[in-house]
Amino acid sequence: MPRLTKAMNTQEVAAAAADTWKAIKVGAGTLGNTIPAKTRLTTLVIQVTDKDRRTDGFKFGLSEDEAGNHPITGLLEVDLDNHKSTDPDNQASFSHALNTDYIATDGADNQGCLWFWWQCDDVATTVRVTLHVSET
Amino acid sequence: MPRLIKQAYGAMTGGTSWAYTTLGSTADGKYHDVYSKCRLTTMRVHITGGLSDSNSFEMGLSEDTAGEHPITGLIKQTKTNSLINLTAKGCVSWTLDQDYIVTSDATSAGKLYFWWKNNGSDTPTIKVYLTFSET
Numbered sequence: 001m002p003r004l005t006k007a008m009n010t011q012e013v014a015a016a017a018a019d020t021w022k023a024i025k026v027g028a029g030t031l032g033n034t035i036p037a038k039t040r041l042t043t044l045v046i047q048v049t050d051k052d053r054r055t056d057g058f059k060f061g062l063s064e065d066e067a068g069n070h071p072i073t074g075l076l077e078v079d080l081d082n083h084k085s086t087d088p089d090n091q092a093s094f095s096h097a098l099n100t101d102y103i104a105t106d107g108a109d110n111q112g113c114l115w116f117w118w119q120c121d122d123v124a125t126t127v128r129v130t131l132h133v134s135e136t
Numbered sequence: 137m138p139r140l141i142k143q144a145y146g147a148m149t150g151g152t153s154w155a156y157t158t159l160g161s162t163a164d165g166k167y168h169d170v171y172s173k174c175r176l177t178t179m180r181v182h183i184t185g186g187l188s189d190s191n192s193f194e195m196g197l198s199e200d201t202a203g204e205h206p207i208t209g210l211i212k213q214t215k216t217n218s219l220i221n222l223t224a225k226g227c228v229s230w231t232l233d234q235d236y237i238v239t240s241d242a243t244s245a246g247k248l249y250f251w252w253k254n255n256g257s258d259t260p261t262i263k264v265y266l267t268f269s270e271t
Contacts, residue, residue, distance in 0.1 A: 001137065038141055061227070071227035072180055100178040100229055101267040103143045106166075135138035136269060 005042065005134040008032030010116070012049045015124040021117060023066050026131050028112030035112050035133055041098040043132040046118075048080075048092040048125055055120035056080055058094075062131075063115045070107030072114070073098065101136060141177065141269040142168040147184075150193070150252045151259045156201065159266050160247040169246030170268050176232040180265040181213075181252075183226035192255045197248050197266075205241040207248070208232065235271060 008027045016022040027035040041062070048054060057079045064070040078094050104111055116129050145167035148157035160169045170176075181195065192214045199205040213228050238245050250264045 003138070040141075069225050071182065071225060073229045074227040099233075100231060101141050101269065102178070103141065103265070103267060105265065136141045 003134040005132055006033045008035060008131045008133070010129045012126050012128050014126045015118070015120050018055075018122050018124045019119060020124075021068075021119045023063070023068060024116045024118060024129060025066070026062075026114050026116050026129055028110060030113070032131070035114055035131075037104045037111055038136065039102055039133045040136045041100050041102050041131065042134050043095055044098055044116075045093065045095045045130040045132075047128045047130075049128050050126040051089070051091050053123050053125040054080070054092050055123045055125050057121040059119045059121075061117045062098075063117055064105065064108040066109055066115050068115070068117055070105070071117075072102060073100070102133075139175075139269040141267055144168060144170050144248065144266040144268065146250055146264045146266075147262065148250075148252065148264075149259055149261050150254045152254055152257065154203070154251055154253045156198070156203065156249040156251045157264065158201075158247050159197075159250050159264060170236070170238075170248055170266070171270075172238040172245055173271065174236055174268045175271050176234050176236050176266065176268050178267040179230040179232055180267075181228045181230070181250075182263045182265070183260050184263055185225075185261045193253060194255065195250065195252045198251055199239060199242040199248065201243045201249055203249070203251055205239070206251075207236060208234075236268075 009031045010024055013024050059077050061075050062073045144159040146157040146159040161167050195211050196206055197208045
């Protein structure tokens, strides 16, 4: 049997400011599906939606709570180097393979959602975040 | 059929010398002892207090309380900022994805021992979540 996969999308979200952390809700209560309480986090896709403000890089991570006090990935970083688009005139994007099992704990603000913590370097841009999860 | 996954739990106050905490079930039934034959999948080490920034630490899993029967070997976390937010808490997620079968060296079947040493001067409190699954 193939694994059943689901994707959670956010709307286009603007950074608070350059080099400033922002938490974005992913999952239940947004455009996306509910994140199962027991699941495998597979792929995270971040699309830069404002091609005129392309950041040099991101720091990011997933947390169970909006305050970031219950992180589940730790700090992740990507160096975009301004060239992570398939065409310089198009939107930049990157994907990150998580491939981690996840079981919700008491630290979660709400069952069914996670928080994408994000900081863009140098330039405050906008992104759309997609988190893929699957059956274990 | 999806794999059945469960989580073992432990908590400790870490220091600058090696110490361990027991990973396994809790009385409230939320966490479980590790199967005698299983796949260790994801380990989440979550700093809960006492350390504003995690400067590097070392860790590993062992079958026994003496640490003489390790199963992961030494794992080093050298990233200076394992935080997602400098005002929030640090965390390391470690992908194990390895099979495990309990041996006669285990101190207690179902328990694993998380060894940890902070390379800074702080004595942080941490929580450890070990996800395991059917093979």
